[in-house]
Amino acid sequence: MRRLLEDEEAQDVGKEVIAVRRITGTAIGRRPRASVATVKRSKFNQATGATSSGLPSGARFHEEIAAAWTAGYARGGFARRLHFFQPILARHVRPGDSWVDLGCGSGVLTKELLALGASVVAVDGSPRMLAHAREQMSSEYAGQVNWIHSDVQSVDALKNGAFDGVLCSSVVEYLDRPDALLKEVARILGPGGVLVISLPPTFSAVRVFQKGIRGLMRCFGRDRFTYLSVSRLQMSPRAIDRLLQEAGFSVIRSTGFDPILPRALLRLVRPSLLIVEARKLDRS
Numbered sequence: 001m002r003r004l005l006e007d008e009e010a011q012d013v014g015k016e017v018i019a020v021r022r023i024t025g026t027a028i029g030r031r032p033r034a035s036v037a038t039v040k041r042s043k044f045n046q047a048t049g050a051t052s053s054g055l056p057s058g059a060r061f062h063e064e065i066a067a068a069w070t071a072g073y074a075r076g077g078f079a080r081r082l083h084f085f086q087p088i089l090a091r092h093v094r095p096g097d098s099w100v101d102l103g104c105g106s107g108v109l110t111k112e113l114l115a116l117g118a119s120v121v122a123v124d125g126s127p128r129m130l131a132h133a134r135e136q137m138s139s140e141y142a143g144q145v146n147w148i149h150s151d152v153q154s155v156d157a158l159k160n161g162a163f164d165g166v167l168c169s170s171v172v173e174y175l176d177r178p179d180a181l182l183k184e185v186a187r188i189l190g191p192g193g194v195l196v197i198s199l200p201p202t203f204s205a206v207r208v209f210q211k212g213i214r215g216l217m218r219c220f221g222r223d224r225f226t227y228l229s230v231s232r233l234q235m236s237p238r239a240i241d242r243l244l245q246e247a248g249f250s251v252i253r254s255t256g257f258d259p260i261l262p263r264a265l266l267r268l269v270r271p272s273l274l275i276v277e278a279r280k281l282d283r284s
């Protein structure tokens, strides 16, 4: 029997502790049982880039927009992004799998994993995002999803090699150390486990345009596309592949997605997002 979360995390209850739900359950492929447990806030603060509020900058930014996050998926570019993800996830998620949604936000993609029959540990650094995700989660999935408030770069509560898959959608760009994140993903995935990760490539046409507008507007004391102040990391497709290989993954497929530009144009310019599917190599 293999547990999915570490026991030790439950021991320290007091001022420095925040409540999360945790899995006390069993091996990969079996439904875990959920119960309430704790994670030390001090561990959370070890994050690279943690702010004075104790939250990593990307999580703190999303505190302010958490309430509107799910509604944003109802139409436009976010709705298209959701539809784009659905077949990708369907290719990899099997009923009974255990998945982690790293940087789950308000849980929109967590629901997709659950609908495909996986049990999910959903992790985010923004308490408000997590609160909305829990609130909006349908009761049919109670017992199949567990929430952890943590920096995604170091989720001590998750056990080594315990998961079949990890989803990390639009989170890496808020981090300073993508290699630290991939090391953590490699630690928690079992051999042959799948990672679905999305991030902006360098020279994304829409980002270049938005940055230009942002620079211009700032000359007039106006702030536009504020997310660009915290969403800073971009990598070339080749650098992403190399980083994944160094972290012990083989890339299965890499697909460009843009919420604004027509698909035909993506042959000429870089999209806003690259969605990479990768498999952890068995090095045992």
Ligand SMILES: C[S@@+](CC[C@H](N)C(=O)[O-])C[C@H]1O[C@@H](n2cnc3c(N)ncnc32)[C@H](O)[C@@H]1O
Binding pocket: 047, 056, 057, 058, 059, 060, 062, 063, 102, 103, 104, 105, 106, 108, 109, 123, 124, 125, 126, 129, 150, 151, 152, 153, 168, 169, 170, 171, 174, 175
């Ligand atoms: C752009 S949102 C994406 C949310 C979700 N994955 C989606 O696709 O709808 C980025 C999320 O990452 C979280 N985040 C950013 N940096 C983080 C960090 N270092 N640790 C934990 N969560 C972080 C934010 O709180 C936010 O919920």
